[in-house]
Amino acid sequence: MRRFRSDDPRWSDVTPKSLFLSRRAVLSGVGAFAVAGPAFARYSVDEAPTSLEAITSYNNFYEFGFGKEDPKRHAGAMTIDPWSVKIDGLVEKPGTYDLADVTKGQTIEERIYRFRCVEAWSMIVPWMGFELSGLLNRVGVLPGAKYVAFETLARPEEMPGVRKMNLDYPYVEGLRLDEAMHPLTLMATGLYGEPMPKQNGAPIRLVVPWKYGFKSIKSIVRISLMDREPPTTWNMLQPQEYGFYANVNPQVDHPRWSQASERRIGEGLFAKRRDTLMFNGYADEVAGLYAGMDLARFY
Numbered sequence: 001m002r003r004f005r006s007d008d009p010r011w012s013d014v015t016p017k018s019l020f021l022s023r024r025a026v027l028s029g030v031g032a033f034a035v036a037g038p039a040f041a042r043y044s045v046d047e048a049p050t051s052l053e054a055i056t057s058y059n060n061f062y063e064f065g066f067g068k069e070d071p072k073r074h075a076g077a078m079t080i081d082p083w084s085v086k087i088d089g090l091v092e093k094p095g096t097y098d099l100a101d102v103t104k105g106q107t108i109e110e111r112i113y114r115f116r117c118v119e120a121w122s123m124i125v126p127w128m129g130f131e132l133s134g135l136l137n138r139v140g141v142l143p144g145a146k147y148v149a150f151e152t153l154a155r156p157e158e159m160p161g162v163r164k165m166n167l168d169y170p171y172v173e174g175l176r177l178d179e180a181m182h183p184l185t186l187m188a189t190g191l192y193g194e195p196m197p198k199q200n201g202a203p204i205r206l207v208v209p210w211k212y213g214f215k216s217i218k219s220i221v222r223i224s225l226m227d228r229e230p231p232t233t234w235n236m237l238q239p240q241e242y243g244f245y246a247n248v249n250p251q252v253d254h255p256r257w258s259q260a261s262e263r264r265i266g267e268g269l270f271a272k273r274r275d276t277l278m279f280n281g282y283a284d285e286v287a288g289l290y291a292g293m294d295l296a297r298f299y
């Protein structure tokens, strides 16, 4: 984990590109020097990534069914090319952007993040992606905007869960604008150095590592800048169980289970559970966003 805050001047000479290169150096076995350097630690956690096999075969993507294996089994049918994202609401340059235009000018880097589902399991995922702030700055956020709303593709012909309407589709999520602009908030386009697997939300999804996984909406087709808090899928379904904020918090239990600990996928069913960390271990970076807020009330 990082040792300094993001605004610490000691980071000033560390560019995202050099971070990426140092990580590559580590992967290719260049050695301990690169591992020890603070550049490596800036936004990535120093924990062993969960296997590609586990990350791509134990999924939540209800558009393809409730079961953890359903997304891997059915997501192959999803057409991801061509792909476009409608960006609208309180922006200077609204429009329908094709995928190449969404990623244009953004630095894609590797970020190894903790990922904690509200169901009390977790993984370590080596995402590829760029900061959402880069895209929002490019399209120009207008002064009245306070929230960002996201929407997933809902294509019944290709999605058995959507055909059955096992949830209210399209799946929608949202962030407060300051959360969306935070440097940890990623538009992820891949993992393990490869384009995003369909079951993980190809071709582009959100990753917000300090929040429960359901905030990290997959296969995004629309981003809207709003002046008020947008409705979100799980909150609409069960408001007393799933809040808008959904920050990982070991002190605020889900009404039906404890959030104090978690099962790390890949360690086996009999491995010792791990303690869940406040803001999923990203408190140094994000606690300031919630200063003065009652996190038991705004769960």
Ligand SMILES: Nc1nc2c(c(=O)[nH]1)N[C@H]1C(S)=C(S)[C@@H](COP(=O)(O)O)O[C@H]1N2
Pocket: 055, 058, 059, 060, 061, 062, 063, 116, 117, 118, 152, 171, 199, 200, 201, 212, 213, 214, 215, 216, 217, 218, 219
């Ligand atoms: N569109 C959409 N996005 C979604 C979901 C979903 O069902 N539909 N599930 C969420 C939940 S509950 C989790 S834990 C993560 C799972 O991401 P992963 O399968 O890549 O691990 O995706 C989130 N994003």
Ligand SMILES: [Mo]
Pocket: 060, 116, 117, 118, 119, 212, 213, 214
């Ligand atoms: Mo989840």
